[in-house]
Amino acid sequence: MARPIWTGTLSFGLLNVPVSLMSAERSVDLHFRMLDSRSNTPVRYERVNAETGEEVPWKDVVKAFEYKKGSYVVLEPEDIRSASPEGREAVEVETFVDAGAIGAEYFEKPYYLVPGKKAEKGYVLLRETLKRTGKIGIARVVIRTREYLSAVMPKGDSLLLMLLRYPQELIDAGEYSIPEGKPADYRVSPKEIDMAQQLIESMSDEWQPDAFRDEFRDRLRKVIEKRMKSKGVVVTPEEEAAPENAATNVVDFMALLQQSLKSKRRTPAKGGGEEAEEKPPRRKAPRKSARKTAAKKSTRKRGSA
Numbered sequence: 001m002a003r004p005i006w007t008g009t010l011s012f013g014l015l016n017v018p019v020s021l022m023s024a025e026r027s028v029d030l031h032f033r034m035l036d037s038r039s040n041t042p043v044r045y046e047r048v049n050a051e052t053g054e055e056v057p058w059k060d061v062v063k064a065f066e067y068k069k070g071s072y073v074v075l076e077p078e079d080i081r082s083a084s085p086e087g088r089e090a091v092e093v094e095t096f097v098d099a100g101a102i103g104a105e106y107f108e109k110p111y112y113l114v115p116g117k118k119a120e121k122g123y124v125l126l127r128e129t130l131k132r133t134g135k136i137g138i139a140r141v142v143i144r145t146r147e148y149l150s151a152v153m154p155k156g157d158s159l160l161l162m163l164l165r166y167p168q169e170l171i172d173a174g175e176y177s178i179p180e181g182k183p184a185d186y187r188v189s190p191k192e193i194d195m196a197q198q199l200i201e202s203m204s205d206e207w208q209p210d211a212f213r214d215e216f217r218d219r220l221r222k223v224i225e226k227r228m229k230s231k232g233v234v235v236t237p238e239e240e241a242a243p244e245n246a247a248t249n250v251v252d253f254m255a256l257l258q259q260s261l262k263s264k265r266r267t268p269a270k271g272g273g274e275e276a277e278e279k280p281p282r283r284k285a286p287r288k289s290a291r292k293t294a295a296k297k298s299t300r301k302r303g304s305a
Contacts, residue, residue: 005143008089010113010126010152010159012137013260015253017123018116019091021143024160091161093137093152102136102151106164113152113159123159125253130154138164 004020011017034043047056063080064072091113115123130136130153137152141161149164179186183193 004114005111006089007116008091010091010093010123012093012126014256014263015122015126015260016090017126018119019113019123019159020116021089021091021141021161022112022114024110024112089142091139091141091150091152093139095138096130096133096135097138099134099136099153102164105170107151107162108165109163111161111163113161122253126152127154127157127159130159 002022004022007018007020009016010019035041036043047058047061048054049056062074062076064074066072113123126137139150139152139161141148141150149166151162151164153160153162183189
Protein backbone atom coordinates (compact mmCIF):
# COMPACT_ATOMS: atom_id res chain seq x y z
CA MET A 1 0.00 0.00 0.00
CA ALA A 2 1.27 3.48 -0.86
CA ARG A 3 2.42 5.76 1.95
CA PRO A 4 0.55 9.01 2.64
CA ILE A 5 2.36 12.22 1.68
CA TRP A 6 1.14 13.68 4.96
CA THR A 7 -1.63 13.16 7.51
CA GLY A 8 -3.57 16.18 8.72
CA THR A 9 -6.98 17.83 8.44
CA LEU A 10 -9.41 19.11 5.83
CA SER A 11 -11.06 22.22 7.28
CA PHE A 12 -14.04 24.26 6.07
CA GLY A 13 -15.80 26.65 8.39
CA LEU A 14 -15.36 25.22 11.88
CA LEU A 15 -15.38 21.61 10.69
CA ASN A 16 -12.10 19.69 10.63
CA VAL A 17 -11.96 16.27 8.97
CA PRO A 18 -8.82 14.16 9.59
CA VAL A 19 -7.46 13.01 6.22
CA SER A 20 -4.41 11.58 4.55
CA LEU A 21 -3.06 13.03 1.31
CA MET A 22 -2.44 10.24 -1.21
CA SER A 23 -1.09 10.49 -4.73
CA ALA A 24 -3.71 10.07 -7.48
CA GLU A 25 -1.21 9.45 -10.28
CA ARG A 26 1.23 6.67 -11.05
CA SER A 27 4.51 7.13 -12.87
CA VAL A 28 4.67 4.87 -15.91
CA ASP A 29 7.79 6.36 -17.45
CA LEU A 30 10.63 3.99 -18.30
CA HIS A 31 13.75 5.18 -16.49
CA PHE A 32 17.18 4.66 -18.00
CA ARG A 33 20.71 4.80 -16.61
CA MET A 34 23.80 5.92 -18.48
CA LEU A 35 26.50 3.21 -18.70
CA ASP A 36 30.09 3.17 -19.85
CA SER A 37 29.95 1.00 -22.97
CA ARG A 38 33.47 -0.33 -22.29
CA SER A 39 32.60 -1.92 -18.96
CA ASN A 40 28.79 -1.51 -18.57
CA THR A 41 29.30 0.36 -15.29
CA PRO A 42 27.02 3.30 -14.34
CA VAL A 43 28.09 6.82 -15.23
CA ARG A 44 27.72 9.21 -12.28
CA TYR A 45 26.66 12.85 -12.41
CA GLU A 46 29.08 14.78 -10.22
CA ARG A 47 29.12 18.30 -8.77
CA VAL A 48 32.09 19.88 -10.54
CA ASN A 49 33.58 23.35 -10.09
CA ALA A 50 33.20 25.13 -13.45
CA GLU A 51 36.67 26.72 -13.18
CA THR A 52 38.87 24.07 -11.56
CA GLY A 53 37.07 20.95 -12.80
CA GLU A 54 37.29 19.47 -9.29
CA GLU A 55 34.36 17.73 -7.59
CA VAL A 56 32.60 19.86 -4.96
CA PRO A 57 31.45 18.06 -1.75
CA TRP A 58 27.86 18.61 -0.61
CA LYS A 59 28.99 20.53 2.50
CA ASP A 60 30.47 23.24 0.27
CA VAL A 61 27.42 23.60 -1.99
CA VAL A 62 25.24 26.67 -1.33
CA LYS A 63 22.13 28.05 -3.02
CA ALA A 64 22.32 31.36 -4.85
CA PHE A 65 20.05 33.51 -7.01
CA GLU A 66 21.50 34.86 -10.26
CA TYR A 67 19.99 38.36 -10.47
CA LYS A 68 22.01 39.16 -13.62
CA LYS A 69 24.45 37.25 -15.80
CA GLY A 70 27.42 36.19 -13.64
CA SER A 71 26.17 38.03 -10.52
CA TYR A 72 24.76 36.05 -7.60
CA VAL A 73 23.36 36.59 -4.13
CA VAL A 74 23.99 33.66 -1.79
CA LEU A 75 21.08 32.50 0.38
CA GLU A 76 21.63 30.90 3.76
CA PRO A 77 19.39 27.99 4.90
CA GLU A 78 17.68 30.30 7.44
CA ASP A 79 16.83 32.74 4.62
CA ILE A 80 14.90 30.05 2.78
CA ARG A 81 13.25 28.79 6.00
CA SER A 82 12.07 32.29 6.85
CA ALA A 83 10.19 32.49 3.54
CA SER A 84 8.73 29.00 3.79
CA PRO A 85 5.09 28.67 4.94
CA GLU A 86 4.19 27.07 8.23
CA GLY A 87 4.38 23.32 7.80
CA ARG A 88 0.94 22.68 9.28
CA GLU A 89 -0.67 19.68 7.63
CA ALA A 90 -4.05 21.12 6.74
CA VAL A 91 -6.15 21.69 3.65
CA GLU A 92 -7.82 24.99 4.55
CA VAL A 93 -10.80 25.75 2.32
CA GLU A 94 -11.13 29.53 1.99
CA THR A 95 -14.06 29.77 -0.41
CA PHE A 96 -16.37 27.75 -2.68
CA VAL A 97 -16.88 28.44 -6.40
CA ASP A 98 -18.88 26.90 -9.24
CA ALA A 99 -17.28 23.70 -10.51
CA GLY A 100 -17.09 25.04 -14.07
CA ALA A 101 -15.62 28.42 -13.13
CA ILE A 102 -11.97 27.29 -13.26
CA GLY A 103 -10.33 26.99 -16.66
CA ALA A 104 -8.58 23.74 -17.60
CA GLU A 105 -5.23 25.55 -17.78
CA TYR A 106 -5.23 26.01 -13.99
CA PHE A 107 -5.38 22.31 -13.12
CA GLU A 108 -2.00 20.72 -12.49
CA LYS A 109 -1.75 17.56 -10.35
CA PRO A 110 -4.33 15.30 -8.62
CA TYR A 111 -4.30 13.79 -5.13
CA TYR A 112 -6.85 11.78 -3.17
CA LEU A 113 -8.02 12.87 0.26
CA VAL A 114 -8.56 9.71 2.32
CA PRO A 115 -10.49 10.04 5.61
CA GLY A 116 -9.00 8.88 8.87
CA LYS A 117 -10.71 6.30 11.06
CA LYS A 118 -14.05 7.52 12.46
CA ALA A 119 -13.78 10.62 10.23
CA GLU A 120 -16.08 9.25 7.53
CA LYS A 121 -19.10 11.35 8.53
CA GLY A 122 -17.46 14.73 7.95
CA TYR A 123 -15.88 13.42 4.74
CA VAL A 124 -19.21 12.21 3.32
CA LEU A 125 -20.96 15.39 4.48
CA LEU A 126 -18.61 17.60 2.45
CA ARG A 127 -18.60 15.24 -0.54
CA GLU A 128 -22.38 15.05 -0.86
CA THR A 129 -22.86 18.79 -0.26
CA LEU A 130 -20.38 19.62 -3.02
CA LYS A 131 -22.25 17.27 -5.37
CA ARG A 132 -25.62 18.81 -4.53
CA THR A 133 -24.45 22.42 -4.89
CA GLY A 134 -22.17 21.92 -7.90
CA LYS A 135 -19.39 23.72 -6.02
CA ILE A 136 -15.72 23.02 -5.42
CA GLY A 137 -13.62 24.30 -2.54
CA ILE A 138 -10.62 26.56 -3.12
CA ALA A 139 -7.98 25.85 -0.51
CA ARG A 140 -4.36 26.37 0.44
CA VAL A 141 -2.21 23.39 1.35
CA VAL A 142 1.44 23.04 2.36
CA ILE A 143 3.14 20.02 0.80
CA ARG A 144 6.66 19.55 2.11
CA THR A 145 8.02 23.13 2.09
CA ARG A 146 5.82 24.87 -0.48
CA GLU A 147 2.32 26.31 -0.24
CA TYR A 148 -0.01 25.43 -3.10
CA LEU A 149 -3.36 26.68 -4.28
CA SER A 150 -5.74 23.74 -4.68
CA ALA A 151 -9.31 22.70 -5.43
CA VAL A 152 -11.28 20.16 -3.38
CA MET A 153 -13.84 18.43 -5.58
CA PRO A 154 -16.01 15.30 -5.44
CA LYS A 155 -15.21 12.39 -7.73
CA GLY A 156 -17.43 9.37 -7.29
CA ASP A 157 -17.13 8.29 -3.66
CA SER A 158 -13.89 10.21 -3.13
CA LEU A 159 -12.73 13.75 -2.57
CA LEU A 160 -10.08 14.82 -5.03
CA LEU A 161 -7.56 17.53 -4.21
CA MET A 162 -6.29 19.11 -7.43
CA LEU A 163 -3.25 21.38 -7.26
CA LEU A 164 -3.85 24.60 -9.17
CA ARG A 165 -1.45 26.87 -11.00
CA TYR A 166 -1.25 30.50 -9.89
CA PRO A 167 -2.18 33.10 -12.57
CA GLN A 168 1.44 34.30 -12.75
CA GLU A 169 2.48 30.79 -13.78
CA LEU A 170 0.35 30.95 -16.93
CA ILE A 171 1.29 32.54 -20.24
CA ASP A 172 -1.36 34.71 -21.82
CA ALA A 173 -2.44 33.48 -25.25
CA GLY A 174 -2.02 37.04 -26.54
CA GLU A 175 1.75 36.60 -26.40
CA TYR A 176 1.51 34.20 -29.34
CA SER A 177 0.40 34.64 -32.92
CA ILE A 178 -3.12 33.23 -32.72
CA PRO A 179 -5.75 33.95 -35.41
CA GLU A 180 -8.38 36.39 -34.17
CA GLY A 181 -11.59 37.61 -35.72
CA LYS A 182 -14.42 35.97 -37.62
CA PRO A 183 -14.19 32.74 -39.68
CA ALA A 184 -14.86 34.74 -42.85
CA ASP A 185 -11.65 36.69 -42.25
CA TYR A 186 -9.79 33.44 -42.95
CA ARG A 187 -12.04 32.36 -45.85
CA VAL A 188 -13.78 29.70 -43.76
CA SER A 189 -17.26 29.26 -45.27
CA PRO A 190 -20.44 28.28 -43.38
CA LYS A 191 -20.62 25.11 -45.51
CA GLU A 192 -17.14 24.06 -44.37
CA ILE A 193 -18.15 24.60 -40.74
CA ASP A 194 -21.31 22.51 -41.26
CA MET A 195 -19.32 19.66 -42.81
CA ALA A 196 -16.72 19.83 -40.04
CA GLN A 197 -19.53 19.69 -37.48
CA GLN A 198 -20.98 16.58 -39.19
CA LEU A 199 -17.54 14.96 -39.12
CA ILE A 200 -17.11 15.69 -35.41
CA GLU A 201 -20.57 14.32 -34.63
CA SER A 202 -19.86 11.14 -36.62
CA MET A 203 -16.63 10.62 -34.66
CA SER A 204 -18.17 11.42 -31.27
CA ASP A 205 -18.43 8.75 -28.58
CA GLU A 206 -18.55 8.31 -24.80
CA TRP A 207 -15.30 9.10 -22.98
CA GLN A 208 -13.58 5.74 -22.36
CA PRO A 209 -10.08 6.41 -20.94
CA ASP A 210 -9.21 2.68 -20.86
CA ALA A 211 -9.42 2.61 -24.66
CA PHE A 212 -6.26 4.73 -24.93
CA ARG A 213 -2.75 3.50 -24.22
CA ASP A 214 0.76 4.80 -24.67
CA GLU A 215 1.65 2.51 -27.57
CA PHE A 216 5.25 3.71 -27.77
CA ARG A 217 5.83 2.75 -24.13
CA ASP A 218 4.21 -0.67 -24.71
CA ARG A 219 6.45 -1.38 -27.68
CA LEU A 220 9.54 -0.16 -25.84
CA ARG A 221 8.67 -2.33 -22.82
CA LYS A 222 8.50 -5.39 -25.09
CA VAL A 223 11.96 -4.57 -26.38
CA ILE A 224 13.21 -4.28 -22.78
CA GLU A 225 11.60 -7.60 -21.79
CA LYS A 226 13.29 -9.28 -24.75
CA ARG A 227 16.63 -7.88 -23.62
CA MET A 228 15.94 -8.95 -20.03
CA LYS A 229 15.47 -12.56 -21.11
CA SER A 230 18.81 -12.62 -22.89
CA LYS A 231 20.84 -10.48 -20.46
CA GLY A 232 19.28 -11.17 -17.05
CA VAL A 233 17.69 -8.75 -14.56
CA VAL A 234 18.25 -7.24 -11.12
CA VAL A 235 15.24 -7.20 -8.78
CA THR A 236 14.92 -4.63 -5.98
CA PRO A 237 12.90 -5.31 -2.78
CA GLU A 238 9.44 -3.75 -2.48
CA GLU A 239 8.69 -1.00 0.01
CA GLU A 240 6.90 -1.80 3.27
CA ALA A 241 3.25 -0.82 3.68
CA ALA A 242 2.47 2.30 5.68
CA PRO A 243 0.59 2.16 9.03
CA GLU A 244 -3.06 3.17 9.04
CA ASN A 245 -4.32 6.41 10.57
CA ALA A 246 -5.14 6.57 14.25
CA ALA A 247 -8.75 6.84 15.43
CA THR A 248 -10.30 10.31 15.74
CA ASN A 249 -12.92 11.82 18.05
CA VAL A 250 -16.64 12.08 17.33
CA VAL A 251 -17.71 15.63 16.40
CA ASP A 252 -21.09 17.41 16.61
CA PHE A 253 -21.26 18.47 12.97
CA MET A 254 -24.66 20.19 13.26
CA ALA A 255 -23.37 22.53 15.98
CA LEU A 256 -20.22 23.33 14.00
CA LEU A 257 -22.22 24.00 10.85
CA GLN A 258 -24.53 26.36 12.73
CA GLN A 259 -21.56 28.21 14.26
CA SER A 260 -19.86 28.44 10.85
CA LEU A 261 -22.98 29.94 9.27
CA LYS A 262 -23.23 32.51 12.07
CA SER A 263 -19.58 33.54 11.94
CA LYS A 264 -19.23 33.15 8.13
CA ARG A 265 -15.49 32.78 8.58
CA ARG A 266 -13.05 29.93 8.88
CA THR A 267 -11.23 29.04 12.07
CA PRO A 268 -8.02 27.10 11.44
CA ALA A 269 -7.64 23.67 12.96
CA LYS A 270 -5.48 23.39 16.08
CA GLY A 271 -3.58 20.19 15.76
CA GLY A 272 -6.69 18.07 15.15
CA GLY A 273 -6.03 14.80 13.46
CA GLU A 274 -2.27 15.21 13.40
CA GLU A 275 -0.35 12.16 14.39
CA ALA A 276 3.09 11.63 15.77
CA GLU A 277 5.23 9.74 13.35
CA GLU A 278 6.49 6.43 14.60
CA LYS A 279 10.24 6.14 14.76
CA PRO A 280 11.54 3.30 12.63
CA PRO A 281 13.13 0.44 14.58
CA ARG A 282 16.87 0.57 14.86
CA ARG A 283 18.65 -1.70 12.50
CA LYS A 284 21.02 -4.20 13.97
CA ALA A 285 24.63 -3.93 12.95
CA PRO A 286 25.42 -6.38 10.16
CA ARG A 287 27.25 -9.51 11.19
CA LYS A 288 30.70 -10.13 9.89
CA SER A 289 30.62 -12.32 6.86
CA ALA A 290 31.43 -15.98 7.30
CA ARG A 291 33.98 -15.70 4.51
CA LYS A 292 36.06 -13.12 6.44
CA THR A 293 35.86 -15.21 9.64
CA ALA A 294 36.96 -18.31 7.78
CA ALA A 295 39.85 -16.39 6.23
CA LYS A 296 41.09 -15.26 9.68
CA LYS A 297 40.96 -18.85 11.03
CA SER A 298 42.89 -20.08 8.00
CA THR A 299 45.59 -17.43 8.58
CA ARG A 300 45.95 -18.42 12.24
CA LYS A 301 46.34 -22.10 11.34
CA ARG A 302 49.06 -21.29 8.78
CA GLY A 303 50.89 -19.18 11.33
CA SER A 304 50.86 -21.96 13.94
CA ALA A 305 51.94 -24.64 11.44
